[in-house]
Amino acid sequence: MRFSTFLKDKWIFLLSQTGIILFLALLLNVMKISNAANALVCICVLFITVGALVLEYNQKNGFYRELYRNLGTLEKKYYISSVTEKPGFVEGAILMDVLRQTTKSMNDDIADYRRMNTEYQDYVETWIHEIKIPISCIDLICGNNKGEMASGVKEELSRI
Amino acid sequence: MRFSTFLKDKWIFLLSQTGIILFLALLLNVMKISNAANALVCICVLFITVGALVLEYNQKNGFYRELYRNLGTLEKKYYISSVTEKPGFVEGAILMDVLRQTTKSMNDDIADYRRMNTEYQDYVETWIHEIKIPISCIDLICGNNKGEMASGVKEELSRI
Incomplete structure (x- = not known):
């Protein structure tokens, strides 16, 4: 100013x-x-x-x-309300209060996105883990059998 | 006030x-x-x-x-700088400017999270699409062959 x-x-x-x-x-x-x-x-x-x-x-x-x-x-400007001290005059205090309210609302939203991301990743990882078991079983079955069919299945498995 | x-x-x-x-x-x-x-x-x-x-x-x-x-x-309080008109006095203008800068930084971050989410989902969907083909092939091979092995492989496939 x-x-x-x-x-x-x-x-x-x-x-x-x-x-x-x-x-x-x-x-x-x-x-x-x-x-x-x-x-x-x-x-x-x-x-x-x-x-x-x-x-x-x-x-x-x-x-x-x-x-x-x-x-x-600040790289992440929305942390401004945490690093700035509350001033001694009313308009500065209003500014800090409005900033605090808006950044709180934003942080809630970012936390929501982060949570959704993590949940989806966990879900995908669990699913991958679960389909690994039958695929390994098929691989074992093919290993125990010989013939045209086993080699065909093994070829397809190698593509997964 | x-x-x-x-x-x-x-x-x-x-x-x-x-x-x-x-x-x-x-x-x-x-x-x-x-x-x-x-x-x-x-x-x-x-x-x-x-x-x-x-x-x-x-x-x-x-x-x-x-x-x-x-x-x-406002439900999402960080849209405050878009809906409030710029006031005619300097301290209000400073408040609006600080708000605009922090919410811009915040919106950039939220957009980043959203983009990361979408990219990960796209990647997972592509991958799922790709492993579907060899699994279908194995299923077809089993359909064309009879015997103990084919029924074993079919049983494991049903778990996927």
């Missing part, structure tokens, strides 16, 4: 502070306060406003920078 | 505005401005502050409420 983007997003806050400062300057002018005192008041208000902005920017930027760094380094 | 949570999160803004109002009240008092005028100025500043807060809350709450409603109704 660049500071300029952050400022653009803070237009409501900036507008309200500009409104307050203009209103004060006008009011103090109407009240016949000296220009120096007027400027001093406005600068003080401006100072507080800028301080508040910088403080908020630092807090949020720290979290978002870490989040994007993690996102950049 | 409840309004109280939102206010708690805005402590920097609230602190700065309280500072500005207190500073103004003190300054106007020192300048021997009448209490009525002093109160009027403070109330105006307060009014602008509350207005700015309510405006920002409405903008953000609308987005977060929709986001959580979508999250609640």
